[in-house]
Amino acid sequence: MNKTQMNQFNMMKSVDQFFANHQSLVSTNPAIVAAVNKLKSLISDISSLSEVQALSTKADSAIKAELKKSLINTALKVAGGISAQAATTGDARLKLAADVTASELKNMRETDLLIKTHAIHDAALPIATELAVWGVALSDIDALNTIADEYSTQSPGIRNLVAKTEQATTDLKAKMKETNTLLKDTLDAMMLPFKTLQPSLYGEYLNARAIVDLGGGRTTAPVDTKPAE
Numbered sequence: 064m065n066k067t068q069m070n071q072f073n074m075m076k077s078v079d080q081f082f083a084n085h086q087s088l089v090s091t092n093p094a095i096v097a098a099v100n101k102l103k104s105l106i107s108d109i110s111s112l113s114e115v116q117a118l119s120t121k122a123d124s125a126i127k128a129e130l131k132k133s134l135i136n137t138a139l140k141v142a143g144g145i146s147a148q149a150a151t152t153g154d155a156r157l158k159l160a161a162d163v164t165a166s167e168l169k170n171m172r173e174t175d176l177l178i179k180t181h182a183i184h185d186a187a188l189p190i191a192t193e194l195a196v197w198g199v200a201l202s203d204i205d206a207l208n209t210i211a212d213e214y215s216t217q218s219p220g221i222r223n224l225v226a227k228t229e230q231a232t233t234d235l236k237a238k239m240k241e242t243n244t245l246l247k248d249t250l251d252a253m254m255l256p257f258k259t260l261q262p263s264l265y266g267e268y269l270n271a272r273a274i275v276d277l278g279g280g281r282t283t284a285p286v287d288t289k290p291a292e
Contacts, residue, residue, distance in 0.1 A: 105245065145160060145186055161183065
């Protein structure tokens with residue numbers, strides 16, 4: 064929620080609490096009962112949407128960044144062993160498979176990085192025994208595929224999370240508008256007779272309907288704030 068929505072939502076909850084404090088008023092008027100129940104339902108919807116909207120991709124992005132770092136480090140280790148073995152045997156094709164730098168891997172697009180690491184894995188696997196002398200274990204070679212697979216699954220999760228929060232933001236805006244309309248067009252009108260019948264009660268309702276700016280402390284009211292004398 065943004066600041067304006069938070070201020071409005073606090074007002075909505077205050078109105079709901081007002082009616083909870085005056086059950087006798089609600090219970091004797093079916094029309095008000097229906098409107099208040101609708102208000103409660105909308106408040107619940109807004110609360111749920113706010114929780115979804117608040118979901119952050121920071122943790123997932125941090126995990127993905129660590130996986131990328133691990134993937135690159137492992138790829139460089141295995142490539143280094145391949146390069147050393149290629150120099151020993153004079154294998155130009157093997158040397159080409161290991162021809163990569165840290166900066167190149169870091170700057171590659173995700174798809175290209177995955178292709179390159181899989182290529183390094185495929186080049187290393189057949190000569191795993193020979194690479195041991197260069198400090199490359201079979202577990203390092205296997206880790207290339209394992210880390211690459213885990214890394215590739217992070218992007219869909221992050222995209223899905225972003226999509227969910229964006230949709231929640233859209234739905235939240237619509238629910239806020241629906242609730243404000245319910246208050247303005249229905250409950251405000253239903254409470255208007257109490258301006259004459261029970262001025263103090265009506266004044267209490269107006270106080271509940273006031274929107275308090277939590278940042279600046281200023282208060283605005285959407286309806287007439289002066290109860291009938």
